[in-house]
Amino acid sequence: MAEKWVRMVTAQTPTNIAVIKYWGKRDETLILPVNDSISVTLDPSHLCTTTTVAVSPTFDQDRMWLNGKEISLSGGRFQSCLREIRARACDVEDKEKGIKIVKKDWDKLHVHMASYNNFPTAAGLASSAAGFACLVFALAKLMNAKEDNGELSAIARQGSGSACRSLFGGFVKWNMGKVEDGSDSRAVQVVDDKHWDDLVIIIAVVSSRQKETSSTTGMRETVETSLLLQHRAKEVVPKRIIKMEEAIKNRDFASFAQLTCADSNQFHAVCLDTSPPIFYMNDTSHRIISCIEKWNCCEGTPQVAYTFDAGPNAVLIAQNRKTAAQLLQKLLFFFPPNSDTDLNSYVIGDKSILKDAG
Numbered sequence: 001m002a003e004k005w006v007r008m009v010t011a012q013t014p015t016n017i018a019v020i021k022y023w024g025k026r027d028e029t030l031i032l033p034v035n036d037s038i039s040v041t042l043d044p045s046h047l048c049t050t051t052t053v054a055v056s057p058t059f060d061q062d063r064m065w066l067n068g069k070e071i072s073l074s075g076g077r078f079q080s081c082l083r084e085i086r087a088r089a090c091d092v093e094d095k096e097k098g099i100k101i102v103k104k105d106w107d108k109l110h111v112h113m114a115s116y117n118n119f120p121t122a123a124g125l126a127s128s129a130a131g132f133a134c135l136v137f138a139l140a141k142l143m144n145a146k147e148d149n150g151e152l153s154a155i156a157r158q159g160s161g162s163a164c165r166s167l168f169g170g171f172v173k174w175n176m177g178k179v180e181d182g183s184d185s186r187a188v189q190v191v192d193d194k195h196w197d198d199l200v201i202i203i204a205v206v207s208s209r210q211k212e213t214s215s216t217t218g219m220r221e222t223v224e225t226s227l228l229l230q231h232r233a234k235e236v237v238p239k240r241i242i243k244m245e246e247a248i249k250n251r252d253f254a255s256f257a258q259l260t261c262a263d264s265n266q267f268h269a270v271c272l273d274t275s276p277p278i279f280y281m282n283d284t285s286h287r288i289i290s291c292i293e294k295w296n297c298c299e300g301t302p303q304v305a306y307t308f309d310a311g312p313n314a315v316l317i318a319q320n321r322k323t324a325a326q327l328l329q330k331l332l333f334f335f336p337p338n339s340d341t342d343l344n345s346y347v348i349g350d351k352s353i354l355k356d357a358g
């Protein structure tokens with residue numbers, strides 16, 4: 001092995017927002033969920049993670065920086081992703097740079113990882129999804145792992161559950177899976193980003209502050225204390241998943257919007273049913289819901305769907321550009337950024353596909 005080389009790979013991955021939510025694990029270590037979920041992958045030019053991973057014989061330990069600050073790699077999640085990709089690493093040769101790594105070298109080599117989110121971290125905009133999907137994708141390229149995105153999805157899942165869905169563009173389903181080792185708990189694409197390309201997504205960044213209860217802690221407490229979660233996972237979600245897949249395939253906006261709003265509201269109801277209750281939405285979030293509900297009701301058919309992850313920020317999905325323009329007009333009138341609400345910005349984007357910047 002040559003002494004002073006560095007091999008580097010950079011990747012960029014968009015975040016995804018669930019329209020049928022994942023909330024609750026049946027296995028905490030492997031990150032196996034209690035129900036299937038469906039999400040839409042956002043446009044990487046708006047909300048995305050960029051991660052550079054590097055390997056060099058001069059590195060003496062694995063290290064990670066998030067948004068410029070070094071973070072600890074202890075705790076199982078980063079270790080699980082690194083272990084799984086290392087186990088699949090292959091030979092790498094770069095004659096120009098004089099790099100030759102054979103399979104067994106990967107056990108001794110250390111990596112440095114630097115990641116940057118271009119949107120608020122840990123604020124309920126799925127930073128863990130874009131973050132771990134990007135990390136696993138970049139590490140796989142660095143180590144020349146030959147796995148396809150489906151297999152990488154099952155690895156990204158072990159970093160953060162929602163991350164398994166960010167390996168694909170368009171609408172994506174995470175099958176909860178049945179087998180004990182979790183190998184069938186991975187994401188599949190429902191339709192690609194071109195299937196329903198007139199949808200427009202507007203994100204209202206109500207607060208970019210870090211949430212008080214992380215998704216991991218929140219869902220653990222829900223599993224331990226909420227009876228409503230059992231009903232949701234067993235009775236409600238399986239039926240909604242079938243209807244949502246149908247609505248997406250048929251581009252049936254009315255059903256899509258009805259299911260999306262209902263599922264977001266039930267997810268937050270389950271948080272409220274947790275002991276002690278978890279409040280992810282705030283007053284501004286509730287006022288945005290009322291505004292959309294009134295509008296949809298007045299028109300007699302849904303114009304816009306809303307969904308809120310584990311945070312107060314609203315993800316609004318408009319049927320087309322015309323409705324999106326009307327929505328933005330309403331939002332800017334009723335919720336002007338930096339007014340007496342704590343709303344600070346709007347992000348507008350289309351759906352999009354994973355881009356390999358490797």
Ligand code: ADP
Pocket residue numbers: 049066115116117120121122123124125126127128129130131132135160213214215216309310311
């Ligand atoms: P969010 O709603 O933003 O997904 P979570 O509570 O689910 O919030 O997860 C936040 C955690 O995800 C962070 O504390 C960090 O550990 C991890 N994370 C966020 N961004 C990245 C990234 N780019 N690379 C690796 N891990 C990340």
Ligand code: DP6
Pocket residue numbers: 017018020021022023031037126128129159160161162163215216217309310
């Ligand atoms: C509300 O994937 O962030 O965004 O698996 O513990 O990392 P961990 O949790 P995470 O949970 C996401 C919850 C959600 C809904 C969703 O994305 O499906």
Ligand code: CO
Pocket residue numbers: 126127128129160162215
């Ligand atoms: Co998350």
